[in-house]
Amino acid sequence: MIGAGPVGLAAAAHLHERGLAFTVVEAGAGPGAAVAGWAHVRLFSPWRYNIDHAAARLLRATGWTEPDPEVLPTGGELVEKYLVPLAGLPDLSPHVRYDARVTALGRVGVDRVTTAGRQDQPFVVRLHTGTEILASAVIDASGTWATPNVLGANGLPAHGEQQAAALVSPAMPDVLGVDRADHAGQHTIVVGAGHSAANTLLSLAELAEREPGTRITWATRGRSIDRAVGGGDADALPGRGALGTGIRLLVDTGRVDLVTGFAVRQVEIVDGRPRLVAVDGRTLSGDRIVSATGFRPDHTIGDELRLDLDPALGCTRALAPLIDPNHHSCGSVRPHGVDELTQPEPGYYAVGMKSYGRAPTFLMATGYEQVRSVAAALAGDWAAARDVQLYLPETGVCSSSAGAQAMLDDTAARYGLAPDVPARLVSAALRHLPAAGSVAAATRAAAEELGIDPDVAVQLAALAGDRFDDTDDVQAAGSAHSGLNLVAVGGSGGGCCG
Known part of the structure; x- marks a missing residue:
């Protein structure tokens, strides 16, 4: 297993339940090292969709206090309340190595060109220290956090980007x-x-x-x-x-x-x-x-493996049409597992965020089902491996609405406002909207009525944007800055988080 993030540790939990020996190698100093990089960000999906089922079974057996399933955690809370306890379990902890960055993958005694006997040779997992680990299979959940997209519009680094x-x-x-x-x-x-x-x-x-x-x-x-x-x-x-x-x-x-x-x-x-x-x-x-231009996978550690990658997304060819962001959002991706993740290199699977290549619509719940399927396949249980299922609500996971509500609550608290102030502000703004003619003007009128700083009110209204869904017929005045009309609608678009 490469990576001790949410999907990597979920894979470890499933492998343990299947009685399969495993080693997890993590480049960071602890579990969820990449998640810690965005510890301050609140997810758009609640705890119920961010905890793997096999991991939860192992944790509950130790008396773990499960977070409220309806609460939206921050990245930091995901690490502290879930990943650290999971990685510390006696069943997993002895098999997790930290500060162990993978630099290359190969097969014992054969290069990428050699076909005869290839699949009978174990994988070689080479670490930055020069240490090599032999494995019968490799599950790569190393993610894409370390390889963000560049600023250059054509996908190449902009001239001078490195110097700046x-x-x-x-x-x-x-x-x-x-x-x-x-x-x-x-x-x-x-x-x-x-x-x-x-x-x-x-x-x-x-x-x-x-x-x-x-x-x-x-x-x-x-x-x-x-x-x-x-x-x-x-x-x-x-x-x-x-x-x-x-x-x-x-x-x-x-x-x-x-x-x-x-x-x-x-x-x-x-x-x-x-x-x-x-x-x-x-x-x-x-x-x-x-x-904030997105992320891309780094497949260079697999240069000596036989990988067949989609030319646009950098994922498996079988998965590409299911996740193409030109046609799909996270909520319209059908469940998929080992069959869609299989490469010409037998026994190598990229899972989690890395499996999606450049598609930005990945969800943790999707990764958990991926590794459940792969673990079942490695155990020889092909019926379970191919029985892929993923149940997601229409909102709350792919929707930004729940995340925005949590952000709204956080912001009100930072300004020292009572928890009911955002709702009162929106209610007052809706009353002022017909006469004011724009959400911005209505918000400032509501702020004056409630005695709230008008600029703070605009900040709260920005986070409460979907509360204005019932005002589709009201257009705001055009912005001198953008030439846009503000239409208060609950629209769609953008990528997924969580």
């Missing part, structure tokens, strides 16, 4: 916590159009309320943000518009400057500050860049 790395933050920086000093009172340019970008923009908007001089620019490659933040038929899932409507509200009120059609070609350093240059020659200058 010190001024470019990866996706989802903790702008309200440990990364605050990098963004407070500074001009941050967020590049990207998915949920990672949306979460960062909302956090930056809150930071701007507390730190004078904080500016935010949102640069997207597309000419329209409709698909990214709520595009109706762009995504079949209902209820995904909470973040989208909120981001539109921030744009409409001028708290976020939106620049569309900005395809990055070059990153320059001018007087110690980064400047982005687009393909069409336009430029954007700031103090800090956040690259």
Whole structure:
């Protein structure tokens, strides 16, 4: 097993239940090392969908206190309350190695060209220390967190991107916590159009309320943000518009400057500050860049394995048509298991986030079913391996609505407001909406009525965007910053989290 994250440890739990010997190698210093990188981010799926069934059975046998299944955890809580106890179980702990980074995979005595007797030779798993482990099968759950996409619009690093790395933050920086000093009172340019970008923009908007001089620019490659933040038929899932409507509200009120059609070609350093240059020659200058452009798999450790990868996504060819983000969201991906994950190299399976390649629609629950199926296949139980099932609700896992509610509660608490204030604000804003004519104006009128700082009210309204679903017939005034009309709808679009 490569990786001691949620899916890797779930695989270990299933292998243990099947009575199969296993070793887990993890590059980080502890379980969930990649998750710890986004510890401050709250998932959009509640605990009930983030805990593997085999793992839960092992934990319950030790008297583990199970989290409330309806609560949405942060990444940090996922590690602390689930992954650390799981990895520490006597049945798993002796078989997990930390600070063990895999650098290459191969077969004993044969290279990729050799066919005769190939599948009879054990795998060689080489670590960065030079240590080699022999294995009958390899389950690669190493994920994609360490290999983010580049800023360059054509998939290649933008010219100068490497030289400017010190001024470019990866996706989802903790702008309200440990990364605050990098963004407070500074001009941050967020590049990207998915949920990672949306979460960062909302956090930056809150930071701007507390730190004078904080500016935010949102640069997207597309000419329209409709698909990214709520595009109706762009995504079949209902209820995904909470973040989208909120981001539109921030744009409409001028708290976020939106620049569309900005395809990055070059990153320059001018007087110690980064400047982005687009393909069409336009430029954007700031103090800090956040690259929220997604992630990609790194298959280089498998160069000596026989892998047949989809040319677009970098996943197995059988899985590609099921997860293609041009046609699917996380909620429309049918259950899949060992058959869709099998490679020409017998016994090698990429699972979890890595199995999806560049598709951004992966869910932990999907990964848990993947490893249940693979473990059953390795045990020779092909009936169970092929009986793949995955039950997901229409909202709550693929929807941003539940996540936005949790973020709303967090934000109200940080401002010292009573828990019922956001609901009262929305209710008052809806009453003012017919006369005000726009969500922004109605929100400020409601803030005055309730005695809430109007800028804080806009921040709360941005997170409560889907509460305005019943006002489809009300259009906001056009934004001078974006040329957009704010339509308060519960739209769809964007990627999945959790």
